[in-house]
Amino acid sequence: MRTDTYAAEVADRFRAVNGVHPMTAEDDAYVDRQFVPLDRLCAALGRDADEARRLMLDGLLPLPGYLRSDGTQMVPRDLFALAAEAGGPERLRAWFTAHWADPAEGEEEWAAYLSGRYVCLHRVAPDTIRRKGELTAAIASAVAAPRPDVPLWAAALHALVDELDALEPDFAPYDRLRFGGPTSRDTCVDAVRARFPRAAV
Numbered sequence: 001m002r003t004d005t006y007a008a009e010v011a012d013r014f015r016a017v018n019g020v021h022p023m024t025a026e027d028d029a030y031v032d033r034q035f036v037p038l039d040r041l042c043a044a045l046g047r048d049a050d051e052a053r054r055l056m057l058d059g060l061l062p063l064p065g066y067l068r069s070d071g072t073q074m075v076p077r078d079l080f081a082l083a084a085e086a087g088g089p090e091r092l093r094a095w096f097t098a099h100w101a102d103p104a105e106g107e108e109e110w111a112a113y114l115s116g117r118y119v120c121l122h123r124v125a126p127d128t129i130r131r132k133g134e135l136t137a138a139i140a141s142a143v144a145a146p147r148p149d150v151p152l153w154a155a156a157l158h159a160l161v162d163e164l165d166a167l168e169p170d171f172a173p174y175d176r177l178r179f180g181g182p183t184s185r186d187t188c189v190d191a192v193r194a195r196f197p198r199a200a201v
Contacts, residue, residue, distance in 0.1 A: 006053040014063050018178040036077050037072050039073075041079060062114050062115065081125075121168060136188050140188070158193075168189070
């Protein structure tokens with residue numbers, strides 16, 4: 001199969017997952033800072049880009065995180081890291097899902113991982129995915145029963161927010177379109193800090 005056919009199939013799969021939304025110059029600039037073109041990454045690592053796209057289409061590697069406005073398929077620089085840690089792409093699914101005690105939850109996270117939509121983490125791996133879930137749940141629980149006048153409560157909340165902040169990138173405006181609303185950074189970092197500012201020192 002020709003390179004352009006693989007690339008077109010990956011782009012079609014991406015749009016089926018994410019919808020069709022315009023990427024602006026601001027989106028492109030953000031993506032260029034955070035991600036790398038798939039072809040460039042493969043060339044730098046001595047890998048075959050066609051083979052990488054075939055693995056994506058076969059459900060063995062995640063789809064690109066973004067398509068730039070010119071159609072360039074953008075991926076994280078560590079795209080192949082988890083597969084290498086697992087012992088190869090064919091072993092990645094079993095290795096990945098084993099990080100969850102509940103098999104159904106593991107399979108759900110695997111599907112999310114393959115979608116390429118885990119652009120919400122600097123490093124996408126089972127431990128960071130799980131930790132993000134724990135942090136967002138803990139922040140939501142704290143905000144639901146606020147005690148801002150209690151120093152220990154405020155300190156604990158800000159510690160959770162700071163840890164989540166360190167895990168997450170800034171997101172592109174495009175992300176709010178494909179996710180259909182605010183991002184976790186919007187709701188669990190920026191909004192929480194605005195509502196419960198740190199006490200002046």
